[in-house]
Amino acid sequence: GAVVSQHPSRVICKSGTSVKIECRSLDFQATTMFWYRQFPKQSLMLMATSNEGSKATYEQGVEKDKFLINHASLTLSTLTVTSAHPEDSSFYICSARDQGAGRIDGYTFGSGTRLTVV
């Protein structure tokens, strides 16, 4: 089945620094990937839709200059949290869908990244 690899799984950074999270589709091409954020004991909140070769589409209330998304290839999307603050500490998850012919596998999710800003 489709596999999405997300890296790193955990990261601790100092306030004011930037952190990059990678999301890769390992055995399929994904023209669209999605980035979610999850607070403790809450459901997933969509942050943005990452489109290969074009600008990402951000959800209302999500700062595009703070959460930079790059989708430079059909298998890689990155989320960079710039000038991180403690309130950015959260669990970030990416997902993609294999839209190859005949595939109806739904969405596949990465294993998530636990970001802690100190």
Next chain:
Amino acid sequence: KQEVTQIPAALSVPEGENLVLNCSFTDSAIYNLQWFRQDPGKGLTSLLLIQSSQREQTSGRLNASLDKSSGRSTLYIAASQPGDSATYLCAVSPGTASKLTFGTGTRLQVTL
């Protein structure tokens, strides 16, 4: 705006019981509905996907049903096991490659 609700929010059952998790959505114009499992601190694992034209899907001890017109889906877990303990999330999509709207989740604990 699509809203997805899951009931109950938390559930604790003894091992061996059959159980039902509920998911409801406000906009019936969906393309598909997907059930996921999430273990603490982990990503999501897809359990079952139901296309809008389907009524149910089965995988092992899991059975998911969909009543699109009434905006409801249920996940039935037979003969529950401690390893089933996790948070279960349902999510709906309005179209192919469209964003998912997630439910609030049900935290399940199966005790020995």
